[in-house]
Amino acid sequence: MMRKFVSLSLCGVLIMVLVLLTQAQMSDKAQLGRELFHDPTFKGTIDPLKATGLACANCHADFDDTANSDGLIRAGHSVVGVPHRGEAKGGMITGADFARAAGGGGFCYEHFLQRVPPDKVNPTAIPAEHAEALMAYFEVISGDNKGPEFEIAMLDDDAKKAAGEKIAAMSGDASNGWQLFGRACITCHPTVKKAGIGPQLVRSRAPRNVDATMARWATKIRGGGSLMPFYAPDILSDQDIADIIAFLREQIENIGK
Structure with missing residues (x-):
């Protein structure tokens, strides 16, 4: 009887050890996902000649930023809730x-x-172990939280242009635009007069057609293009973008002053 009890106890211990080892393995996988999320080299697997310098964390929060904002405005929605989206x-x-x-x-x-062009992207080209690690991390930070509710409307070129022209024609608050620029744009445009991942916006000479330039920039913010991510209306409203455009227009008007 005692031997049977000891055997059962040992089995129980072994099961617990296996469970703990599995949890530790999952924890390691989730930790790898966390590191990948913040690493523009993707653990050194991205060719440095192709790397843009961006990481997942530049465009997405890995916490519920609707409930606990850190003040930044990211182009993408939080990854909290990703496993529930499907x-x-x-x-x-x-x-x-x-x-x-x-x-x-x-x-x-x-x-x-x-920098792979959008029409040539294969979303499943990401290494399988890295995809699994990211999903493991998303599961850890999500739990039962389904994240923000949103719908993404992908705009065609005509819709992007129309949206940009509409916004560029709106009145904007340059002071608020500067604050929004600092919260939403500085990751790629360190200052309006300095290039980063994105180009220098304000140069030593004003563009020939300032109005056309403002419309083009508004179109880029709303619709994206090249490496520029689009900002959906629930992240930057038309008025928000109009304010940013007013700030940029003011900077151009002050060239040489």
């Missing part, structure tokens, strides 16, 4: 591809981290 990129990534593409992270891995 689709990404406005329904372009679904089914089995959703997990394999790290909940949409595979698109960013190719396009925003390595």
Whole structure:
């Protein structure tokens, strides 16, 4: 009887050890995902000649920024709740591809981290172990939190242009625009007179057609383009963008002063 009890106890201990080892392994996987999320080299796997310098964390919060904002405005929504969504990129990534593409992270891995043109991106090209690690991290930080509710409307070129022209024609508050620029744009444009990941916006000479330039910039903010991510209306409203445009216009008007 005693031997049977000891055997059962040992079995119980072994099961607990296996459970703890599994949890530790999952914890290691989630930790890798966390590191990848903040690492523009993706643990050194991205060719330095192709790297943009961006990381997932530049465009997405890894916490609930609607409940606990840090003041920054990121182009993408928080990754909290990703495992509950089941689709990404406005329904372009679904089914089995959703997990394999790290909940949409595979698109960013190719396009925003390595400059692959959007029409040539393969979201499942992200290494499988990295996709699994990111999803493990997203599961840890999400728990039962389904994250923010939002819908992404992918604009075609005509819709982007129309949106930009409408915004550029609006009156804006340059002072508020400067604050918004600091919260939303400085990651890629360190100052308006200095290039970063994005180009220098204000140069030594004003553009020939300032109005056309303002409309083009408004179009870029709302619709994205090249490495420029788009800012959806629930992240930057039309008025927010109009304020940023007013700030940039003011900077151009002050050239040489």
